[in-house]
Amino acid sequence: MSKLPSQKLLSIGELARITGASVRSIRHYDEHGLLASVRASNGYRMFPEKATTQVRQIQRMIATGFTIDDIRAFPDCMLLIEGARSCDQISDVQRKRLETIDRQIADLERRRARLLKTLSEGAIPPVE
Structure with missing residues (x-):
């Protein structure tokens, strides 16, 4: 080095x-x-x-x-x-990262809702 x-x-x-x-x-x-x-x-x-x-x-x-x-x-x-x-050069990267995080949150919220439904109904609901 x-x-x-x-x-x-x-x-x-x-x-x-x-x-x-x-x-x-x-x-x-x-x-x-x-x-x-x-x-x-x-x-x-x-x-x-x-x-x-x-x-x-x-x-x-x-x-x-x-x-x-x-x-x-x-x-x-x-x-x-x-x-x-943050520099202007990375604003696009930051926006893309935020979009990725938002998609992950939405996916986790869907999974959470399915799990709550499973717990309340006692059966795994069909995939929508």
Whole structure:
């Protein structure tokens, strides 16, 4: 991996402790190019301090329903500034994600209604 500018580096464990993310998640983000790391002489991953902001931003985006692939397509500014406002470039992605979530909610509501009907009638209703 490329050499990072001279600054304090964090071990993956330190980064996990600071951000509350799991070591496994941090490895996953790194493997998908969302974080920059270097290998220490012992082979361990080391991260620049700015990775704390990046990990927190990634966590926020995932909690909003975005996938790793979605996040990889976002402008770098979205990862480098904690609490960064959405850029115009991702508005379409956000709208599509919202449409997906709305479809999932509608599907879950239909399933819930079927299950309630099953419980009240004692039989599984036919598929409509």
